[in-house]
Amino acid sequence: MSIVITGGAGFLGGLVTEALLERGGEEELVSLDLAPSAHTSPRVRSVVGDLADQGVLEEAVGPETTAIIHLAAVLSGGSEDDFDLSMHVNVDGTRALLERARTVSAGADAPLRFVATSSLAVFGGEVPSVVPSSWATQPDSTYGALKAVVELLVNEYSRKGFVDGRVCRLPTISVRPGRPNSAASSFASGIIREPLQGVESVCPVPHDTLMWLSAPRTAVTNLLHALDLPPEDLGSWRVMNIPGLTVSVGEMLETLGRVGGDVARSLVRDEPDARITAIVGSWPGAFEVDDLLERGFVRDESFAQMVQEYVEDHLAAP
């Protein structure tokens, strides 16, 4: 038995692999990514290659596969810069993966579980202050548009019984370790992470911008909960607005000041960026999530706690 993790060598993919290793079990964990997984456990096998490549897919997904956690994607900034690459990876890559899962499922007792990640970037235009589950996706970005396409495809493949899909619209992840990435929301980690390490950082959006945030570990907990839920606990529409915490950019900077002091706070320079403000400003700052909390999904309690998690995981003395 195996669980395939696309984007397994990425940040979230690494955390998902770690969480699956920690909870035990005997499944092989297959990382499908352009780079090999950093995990050295004998339970982890890396398949390196392009998601849309049939040979690569056949190497990663086979009769032994019981589930796929699909994290690989071109992010929001990268998608805005290169539409065709985003189409290739986010749409065609997902389609190839869904087709492979469909083929494998056809010979299995039950269709493969297929956890896909989406994003609040599927929303655009005018949104209410708290977005209900029935709110239309009217994306204002390439990333959002193509993720909305992916949502529809995974849902339809599930309705047809080709796969057993669960789509998680993740909040913006903060605080991510490492370096800035191509997401338009990269600053939501950068304005905390860089100053706490004595490095300057730029805040490209107004301080009253509301962000819908999740700590990395909380996001992974929710992804694995989505994987574990029995199909009967899912609605016929398989797309879920995963719980997050509403925090203004101003509150994020205040928290930085409390944790890192005036020195850290002073390292953040406001430098308005119209492109990023337009993309991030079109994303909702809050969602109705009571139904998902009742079904066992979780959220962070405070942004201070989220910063604390980052400090403990990445900055604390060894």
Place this chain on the structure above:
Amino acid sequence: MSIVITGGAGFLGGLVTEALLERGGEEELVSLDLAPSAHTSPRVRSVVGDLADQGVLEEAVGPETTAIIHLAAVLSGGSEDDFDLSMHVNVDGTRALLERARTVSAGADAPLRFVATSSLAVFGGEVPSVVPSSWATQPDSTYGALKAVVELLVNEYSRKGFVDGRVCRLPTISVRPGRPNSAASSFASGIIREPLQGVESVCPVPHDTLMWLSAPRTAVTNLLHALDLPPEDLGSWRVMNIPGLTVSVGEMLETLGRVGGDVARSLVRDEPDARITAIVGSWPGAFEVDDLLERGFVRDESFAQMVQEYVEDHLAAP
């Protein structure tokens, strides 16, 4: 200059061609379909072939093209029966057409106008009695899912400036002439058309089912209005719930009785079909359309008038 009509040999395509011929102008009208257009005007050129075939697309769409009216599709019943065909035509065909339009637009002063048809089948699950423009598409059918994908693609190609798209979510068309088609809503014409010609017809859904209907000519008027609207009169989200009339199946049958008498009415036999009831029952019966009516879109005044239009156009003595 030319206007390309995909599905030009189909029922709606024929009416669109006719309406464009009637309003004059000098553009060549290119019918792109698996069959040639029935129109014999020297202004009409038929390109026969598959929408997803690059050579066919290049023959139909070129630097002389100013607009595309994209009607070709595998309908709801056919899509439910053959998922892969629906993917090929409805998604890949539209993508190939969008890419061709993008290439041509790149060398033009303004991006090509691209009128695409969608359907109320994009809606599923629980819907409010009157659906607002911000209501989520959560399709319950392959046709609806893949049309929702098309909506997102046309909108995104428009946002990027690759084409100047306008997506019309058409009501169910009634009364269509001719023979039943593969749409799950085919009965919405059949229960009127067949009895008025002395032929038996089957009603597969409960009489309290609410339908959102448009007469064929009204739908064509709205499609051409969508074509004509200057870009500044469109919102940033290019998908429109085209006005229709809410009519229950019971009211439709009463109207049949008034127009065709007891004899015609008695030719409709109730024969519940769970598959069709499930598909059609997931479609909304009414939409908020005041905004579109203000922008010049129109709707029929009564179902009796719609039946009268059918009688005049297709049954009246020559």
